[in-house]
Amino acid sequence: MGKLVIGHKIYRYDEVGSTNDVAKGLALEGALEGTVVLAEYQTNGRGRLGRTWISPRGKNILLSVLLKPHLEPDSVFLITLMSSVALARTLASYGFDARIKWPNDILIAGKKAAGILTEMVSDEHQSQCFIVGIGINVNMTQEEIPRDLRDQVSSLGPIKNKTLDRNALIKGLLLSLDENYNLLKHKHYEKILEDWSTLSFLTGKWVRVFVRERILEGVALGIDRKGSLLLKMESGLIETVSSGDIELMEKLYVQ
Numbered sequence: 001m002g003k004l005v006i007g008h009k010i011y012r013y014d015e016v017g018s019t020n021d022v023a024k025g026l027a028l029e030g031a032l033e034g035t036v037v038l039a040e041y042q043t044n045g046r047g048r049l050g051r052t053w054i055s056p057r058g059k060n061i062l063l064s065v066l067l068k069p070h071l072e073p074d075s076v077f078l079i080t081l082m083s084s085v086a087l088a089r090t091l092a093s094y095g096f097d098a099r100i101k102w103p104n105d106i107l108i109a110g111k112k113a114a115g116i117l118t119e120m121v122s123d124e125h126q127s128q129c130f131i132v133g134i135g136i137n138v139n140m141t142q143e144e145i146p147r148d149l150r151d152q153v154s155s156l157g158p159i160k161n162k163t164l165d166r167n168a169l170i171k172g173l174l175l176s177l178d179e180n181y182n183l184l185k186h187k188h189y190e191k192i193l194e195d196w197s198t199l200s201f202l203t204g205k206w207v208r209v210f211v212r213e214r215i216l217e218g219v220a221l222g223i224d225r226k227g228s229l230l231l232k233m234e235s236g237l238i239e240t241v242s243s244g245d246i247e248l249m250e251k252l253y254v255q
């Protein structure tokens, strides 16, 4: 096995705004690919589209990785895909049935246990690089989950009824990320897509997709070669969705 790239250098912080922003700053200062930022607490933890990522101090994993792959623009989506595969695999090694919900959620028992936020930034030479931000609910208790999110959020420790060793989990995750990042660097795109499909939560399910002001309903067929979700509508027509939020329609269709 070659030398590990991801996690060769790890910065640990007690408190930051967002680990993604710290990683962005490090990229501008010339940090090397594979640099990892960890924090115990974020005052400005972010999700997609300006949403907030909530995580009580010292309980969960808040991590960002700086990557500098040479990718064609239409392969960039594979960064989030390979990261979700790495994350789901790591959780599976702990015995969790972790599934990937397109585009960027990891679910356990149908509830969100982790989220990924991939952002494109520039480094000190104005070259494009990426920050993969990962938030995992590890030892957060049910009471620490905001009330309005409780029925859709899960946390690893409470599922197993014990406190999990976050450092061991981080170590496993960085190894898995390294492995999957190698697939990406060596352009084994098919393998990533295949692994992703095996772990996909939505495939074969009836879903409602919110795409800006549009709402689509159909059966999720998987993703295409650009990372877009394929949706089979009742009419038989297949829609391609490049981004959006998904709601399961299971309940509506149980008759």
Ligand code: BT5
Pocket (backbone or CB within 6 Å): 017, 018, 019, 020, 021, 042, 044, 045, 046, 047, 048, 049, 051, 052, 053, 054, 055, 061, 062, 063, 064, 104, 105, 112, 113, 114, 115, 116, 117, 133, 134, 135, 136, 137, 149, 153, 154
């Ligand atoms: C995500 O966004 O799921 C990406 C989350 C990425 C967080 C990491 S933490 C380290 C790094 N630094 C950052 O600042 N961010 C990254 P999205 O799909 O937009 O989901 C956000 C939504 O998930 C929120 O609007 C809430 O509804 C919900 N949410 C918030 N906190 C959560 C939590 N701890 N567990 C599950 N769901 C949560």
